Amino acid sequence: MxxxxxxxxxxxxxxxxxxxxxxxxxxxxxxxxxxxxxxxxxxxxxxxxxxxxxxLSLDGRLLHPEIADKRVTWDQAFDEVANRFKQTISEHGPSSVAIYGSGQLLTEDYYVANKLMKGFVGSANIDTNSRLCMASSVAGHKRAFGSDTVPGNYEDLEQADLIVLVGSNLSWCHPVLYQRIVAARTARPDMKIVLIDPRRTVSADIAEIHLPIAPDGDSALFVGLLAHLDQQGITDSDYVSAYTSGYEAALLTAEDWDIAGVAEATGLSPLSIARFYDLFARTKKVVTVYSQGVNQSAAGSDKVNAIINCHLATGRIGKPGMGPFSVTGQPNAMGGREVGGLANMLAAHMDFTPDAIDRVARFWGSGSVAQGPGLKAVDLFAAMARGEIKAVWIMATNPVDSMPEADIVRDALKACPFVVVSDMNRHTDTMELAHVRLPAAGWGEKDGTVSNSERRISRQRPFLPLPGEARPDWWIIKEVAKRLGHGAAFSYFSPGQIFAEHVALSGFENSGNRDFDLSGLSGADYETMTPVQWPVRSKPTARMFGDGKFFTLDGRARFLPIQPPPPFAPAPGTFILNTGRVRDHWHTMTRTGKAARLSAHMAEPFVEIHPADASAMGISRANLVRLSNGHGSALVRALVTDRQQRGQLFVPMHWTDQFASNGRVDALVTGKTDPVSGQPALKMAQVHAEPVGVRLYGFVVAAQKPALATDYWAMAPAHNGYRAEIALFEELANWSDFLADTFGTDAVFQSIRDERSGRRAFVLIENGRLLAALYTSPDPVLVSRQWAVDLLSETELTASIVLAGRPGADRPEGGAIVCSCMGVGINTITEAVTRHGCTSVEAVGALTRAGTNCGSCRAEIRGIVDANRLIAAE
Missing domain, CATH: 2.20.25.90 (ADC-like domains)
Structure with a gap:
């Protein structure tokens, strides 16, 4: 209830x-x-x-406007932003200013920002971090369908007989969809899963086939599949003839790609390719789910179209359990696409055609609508570095960490004459460079809509008061627009009013010839609005293209002839670097970095490296590794695992200068982009890797945030305090000074030292409570992290307990956290297997609750069960 x-x-x-x-x-x-x-x-x-x-705490929140690090009134901040933008436009033209937005914005915020820039400033220099996420899907959709339309919905994942996951670690990055698939497969055991990914991610746990494809080998794999489908007579010739064009040209290119050629380009065995091709060919109900492994590539758009080609050739699109399915990385990447948040789009899914420009100009009542596309994200910051962008407004995103060549982006912002950042957080690597800081509302305070990956619009509703002087993004943009002289067009008083205008524009002069149409929502009650899939004309539409009607000029879907790129060969002595996400963190951790339990699973930046590569370089488990190239460097912890292929590395993209000394991995990624979509190739860079000479490793727990100034550090919140990993490249001369500087106290620490091993421990306890502890060792510290963190909650501690570095026999210790939702550690799960006879993930869950919420940890639990099964049987 x-x-x-x-x-x-x-x-x-x-x-x-x-x-x-x-x-x-x-x-x-x-x-x-x-x-x-x-x-x-x-x-x-x-x-x-x-x-x-x-x-949801207010720790670290930006609560008041600031100019040059000083608190000011909203009027002062608005006047400064408007005057500087006016002056810049007057002196250098509309193309000298820009907005860089985010999939964290609500649709209403996005709509107003896009309207201001494209409709009244007259520049299309408004792009978004969604460019880094799904721009190649947009380009692929538009080339094939004539519109940026996702054909299917989530029910198709449950109705498919074969799901192909391409460059998508669904288990960690979209866990709820993954669990829907797991539930469907449990109900229908004949459902098959194929995972196509260079890494053996946890999503392989449910896959019959894992194809460890070479980086950027996806195009060749699906071009070869198209040829195979034609050769085996699996194509739907009636569908192709009635509803598509360009098949012959696409097939002509594909015919050269036999299985031997595909094997050479993908690094896969001919047998595994043949198994996949046969499974795809003989299974009618196929959904191909793809994500960043496809999109974040210099050939991303071609990868998308190579996938779509196979579905069009077999008529497997727009029907239950069938279709290509792009799953997006951000909560409102789709909403941003709908309102024209990308630099190459107008509002309501319209392009920069003369008819569309005229239509939008008449609807908005503006004679200043931009006449063509603006600068895409990578080009925008490159133009800033050249001095061409002289004023920029960044909203709800952190490009200093998330953009490729991130150090160059940081330098560009440092050199930009005027930088405005509106965000909820006072301390981000981007916010530090702002001339003007505007406090924006956060989740729980915002009011508006978002659109998910299946075209479903849902409401975000507020349940918390606005803190301090924080305000919604749409209101902030509106107030600046008024001061720029456009008040009449921006006289909004509520997000519902903005949404109504968005709905009206979607249906304006739209007789079904544009995909995005919300006209059926006209007059709907915004406050009580329930989730709905667009287009909504007389009623919502669950699937698109089931009738064979597309949004191209001739109404037919288009095949694209795709020529796969040659296999990528890294320079001698370098590795291929792949970036991505971990299970419990989100983007640059501005939100998840506040939750102690979300850092319990992985608390510092790391690099996955194959055991053979690690051995060849003298890198042992948990050593520090330096990654470098001509763009930058990073210091990360070695995670030695055979999930990774030889010659390849994986590093998550979450860590910033707020959480680690040198973990900004996107500083190493080049600004190479897809020529069609402008999306950067964030999934592939060349780097050198080498072990770091460390004199001392350390682990810190503290009740108050420590001031870390060591050669390496990575800090995370813990229950009732903080935890941190540190490393020193040289022996310290004075431990007393170090402890005082780190923990902000001159109190005397109790300590012990093992002369033989060189290990030390320092502890400060007051009235039975742990204030600070530091464990150091010439090798990676062996102290149980979770046990040490849990000590921060104790009230009757003695120094001897803490200095021991491990729990006594009377204090059972759960071990490193495996299940973040339930806080269950590896020791608890192991004991469930070895002592209590649990021989399945389900049995472990029944006893410990591990894996019973989101299920993202179930693959790890299964690995623990399998590793200890023989012990349990004895």
């Missing part, structure tokens, strides 16, 4: 778009649950969504 003060809202993380029930409590905290009535998740939440209530 839903409590009377419970608010139905939508999760602010990935593009799954899960419904959330948020219930404020009398003590100020908020309880979070999945909404069982929301059609995206039916009550499921992942570890990040479950922990949303733990990210």
């Amino acid at each position: 839903v409590e009377h003060n419970t608010v139905r809202t939508t999760c602010p993380y990935c593009g799954v778009g899960c419904g959330v029930l948020a219930t404020p409590q009398p003590d100020g905290h908020v309880t979070i649950a999945g909404d069982p009535d929301h059609p995206a998740n039916f009550g499921r939440l992942c570890s990040k969504g479950s922990a949303l209530g733990e990210t």
Whole structure:
């Protein structure tokens, strides 16, 4: 039963778009649950969504406007922004200013920002971090369908007989969709899963076939599949003839790609390719799910079209359980696409054609509408570095960490004459460079809509008051627009009014010839609006293109002839670097970095490296590794694993200068982009790797945030304090000074030292409570992290307990966290197997609750069960 003060809202993380029930409590905290009535998740939440209530504190929030680091009034801030933009436009023209937005913006915020820049400033220099996420999907959709339309919906994942995951670690990056698939497969064991990914990710746990493809080998694999389908007579010639064009040209290119050629280009065995091709050919109900491994490539658009070609050739599109399916990384990447948040799009999915420019100009009542596309993200910051962009407004994103060649982006912002950042956080690597800082509302305070990966629009509703002087993004943009002289066009008083205008534009002069149409929502009650899939004309539309009608000029879907790129060969002595996400963190951790349990699983930046590569370089487990190239460097922890192929490395993209000394991995990624979409190739860079000479490793727990100034550090919140990994490249001359500087106290620490091993421990306890502890060793510190962190919650500690560095026999210790949702560690799971006879993930869950919420840890639990099964049988 839903409590009377419970608010139905939508999760602010990935593009799954899960419904959330948020219930404020009398003590100020908020309880979070999945909404069982929301059609995206039916009550499921992942570890990040479950922990949303733990990210709502005001710690680190920007609560007041600032100019040059000083608090000012909103009027002063607005006047400064408007005057500087006016002056820049007057002196250098509209193309000298830009907005860089985010999939964290709500649709209403996005709409107003896009309208201001493209409609009234007259420049299309408004792009978004969605360019880094799904721009190649947009380009592929438009080339094939004539519109940026995702054909299917989440039900297709449950109705398919074969799901092909391409460059998508669904288990960690879209866990709720993954669990929907797991549930469907449990109900229908004949369902098959294929994973196509250079890494053996945890998503391989449910796959019959894992194809460890060479980087950028996807185009060749699917071009070869098209040729195979034709040769085997599997194509639907009637469908191709009636509803498509360009098949002969696409096939002519594909015919050269036999299985031997595909094997050479992909690094896969001919047998595994043949197995996949046969499975795809003989299974009619196929959904191909793809994500960043496809999009984040210099050939991303071609990869998308190579996938779509195979579905068009077999008529497997727009029908239950069939179709290509792009899953987006951000909560409102789709909403941004809908309102024209990308530099090459107008609002309501319209392009920069003369008819569309005229239509939008008449609707907005503006004679200043931009006449052509603006600068895409990578080009925008490159232009800034050249001095061509002289004023920029960054909204709800952190490009200093997320853009490729991130150090160059940082330098460009440092050199830019005027930088405005509106965000909820005072301390981000981008916010540090702002001349003007504008405090924006955060999740739980915002009011508006978002669109998920299946074209479903949901409401985000507020359940918290606006803190300090924080305000919604749409209101901030509106106030600047008024001061720029456009008040009449921006006289909004609520997000509902903005949404109504968005709805009206979508239906304006649209007789079904444009895909994006919300005209059926005209006059709907915004406050009580329930999740709905667009287009909405007389009624919502679950699937697109089932009738064979597309949005090209001739109404036919287009095949694209795709010529795969040659196999990538890294320079001698270098590795191929792949970047991505971990299970429990989100983007640059501005939200998840606040939740202690979300850092319990992986608390510092790391590099996955194959055991043979690690051995060849003298890198042992948990050593520090330096990655470098001509663009930058990073210091990361070695995670030696055979999940990684030889010659390749994986590093997550989450860590910033706020959380680690040198973990910004996108500083190493080049600015190479897809020529069609402008999306950067974030998945592939060349780097050198070498072990780092460390004199001392250290682990820190502290009740107050320590001041870390060591050669290496990585810090994360812990329950009742902080935890940190550190490393020193030289022996310290004075430990007393180091402890005083680090922990901000002159108090005397109790300590012990093992002369033989060189290990030390320092501890400060007051009235039975742990204030600080430091463990050091010439080798990676062996102290149980979770045990040490848990000591911060104890009230009757003695120094001897802490200095021991491990629990006594009377203090059972759960070990490193495996299940973040339930806080269950590896030792607890191992004991469930070895002592209690649990021989399955389900049995472990019944005993310990591990893996019973979001399920993202189930593959790891299965690995622990398998590793200990023989012991359990004895």
